[in-house]
Amino acid sequence: xxxxxAVCSADSSPSSPVDGRFGRCKCFMLWDPETRQYESxxxxxxxxxxxxxxxxxxxxxxxxxxxxxxxxxxxxxYAALKxxxxxxxxxxxxxxxxxxxxxxxxxxxxxxxxxxA
Amino acid sequence: MQxxxxxxxxxxxxxxxxxxxxxxxxxxxSALIDxxxxxxxxxxxxxxxxxxxxDVSRLVPEIDYNYCNFCGRCAEVCNFNALxxxxxxxxxxxxxxxxxxxxxxxxxxxxxxxxxxxxxxxxEAHLPEHGRVLTGRLxxxxxxxxxxxxAVKKQGERAALRIIDCPPGTxxxxxxxxxxxxxxxxxxxxxxxxxxxxxxxxxAVAMLGIPGGLVINRWQGEDGELLALSGQTGVPILGRIPxxxxxxxxxxxxxxxxxxxPVLLDILSDVFRQIKGALS
Numbered sequence: 001x002x003x004x005x006a007v008c009s010a011d012s013s014p015s016s017p018v019d020g021r022f023g024r025c026k027c028f029m030l031w032d033p034e035t036r037q038y039e040s041x042x043x044x045x046x047x048x049x050x051x052x053x054x055x056x057x058x059x060x061x062x063x064x065x066x067x068x069x070x071x072x073x074x075x076x077x078y079a080a081l082k083x084x085x086x087x088x089x090x091x092x093x094x095x096x097x098x099x100x101x102x103x104x105x106x107x108x109x110x111x112x113x114x115x116x117a
Numbered sequence: 118m119q120x121x122x123x124x125x126x127x128x129x130x131x132x133x134x135x136x137x138x139x140x141x142x143x144x145x146x147s148a149l150i151d152x153x154x155x156x157x158x159x160x161x162x163x164x165x166x167x168x169x170x171x172d173v174s175r176l177v178p179e180i181d182y183n184y185c186n187f188c189g190r191c192a193e194v195c196n197f198n199a200l201x202x203x204x205x206x207x208x209x210x211x212x213x214x215x216x217x218x219x220x221x222x223x224x225x226x227x228x229x230x231x232x233x234x235x236x237x238x239x240x241e242a243h244l245p246e247h248g249r250v251l252t253g254r255l256x257x258x259x260x261x262x263x264x265x266x267x268a269v270k271k272q273g274e275r276a277a278l279r280i281i282d283c284p285p286g287t288x289x290x291x292x293x294x295x296x297x298x299x300x301x302x303x304x305x306x307x308x309x310x311x312x313x314x315x316x317x318x319x320x321a322v323a324m325l326g327i328p329g330g331l332v333i334n335r336w337q338g339e340d341g342e343l344l345a346l347s348g349q350t351g352v353p354i355l356g357r358i359p360x361x362x363x364x365x366x367x368x369x370x371x372x373x374x375x376x377x378x379p380v381l382l383d384i385l386s387d388v389f390r391q392i393k394g395a396l397s
Contacts (some may be wrong), residue, residue, distance in 0.1 A: 043351055046245075048198065049197075050197040050198060050199075050213055050215075051195075051197050051198025051199060051210065051213045052197075052198070053198075054198040054199070054201050054208075054213065055198035056202045057201055058192050058202070060200070061203060062189070063201075064169055067313050076210050076212075076213070079208075080201050080210075083201075083203060083206065083208055084201075089195070
């Protein structure tokens, strides 16, 4: 089963803006490359007192995500994403979820190689 | 008797007051316990060099991969997201773990045991006349201070007089430090920040049901809004330490503040008399 693409989103629609944060973004929009459809995954991070980032990574792992589009990822979340084999792509700030995904597919986003938050 | 010296805002004079109280009241059955474990300095102020006497650790989970089937139950029950279950690996972020033991208790395959993770040390110095100085020192990078605070307080529990030099703020570290005290002395300063953080500390002290009193440090002739706050909360102002450049200089040079400002002896002796009165 091909892995899904997750986009950190400020709301639960493909036209919602990308949320710059990883662990505490409002939700993840998951793109399934097979069905070419989005589904939204609520993120428990905004309410988490601790470990919002690691909790978000666990949710992505459970949902068969292979890469995530985000702007800022903290050190613990980054380490967890790396262990889980989930790549992070940045550079979609200010775009909508759908535009961000298209930018990724056009090769316009860059891979985040270190934590940056 | 256990007196916690706390503040709310940092830099108001907790260590000044607690070290002076030890200098005034301390005998061989006394202990000053520095629970500001992220940056302890009471020993430094008292020029009491101290060797490490004990290591302190706390329990964190360890996965036995002979039994684990990566069901994910441990990550599910962890309230702090300290565990992350991947396909063939379990990641532990021990800085997030609160040592609650839920993962080990609830693992369906008993594949988790709890092991010791070192978090810091206790240092113990003996002063010639005033008792002991017990210092908790958290390892760099450790986030969980309460288990160390508990341990250093336990180390001093037999002392007849225990003065706790608490960390600033009103987080778990402060709560753990003031817990079980007979009295909480809150050191504040007549500034908006001092007032704001004092209000939070007063709530914490009231929540724990510990009697409290205020010492205003760097006092410049007026109690201002602190007087109103004292009236509202019924927490009395027990003493006022006048603003003094000489005192600050002496303190920074490691000299005895009671020599630099002789009136400090009367102020703090009177504070202690009032504490004893409140507890009798």
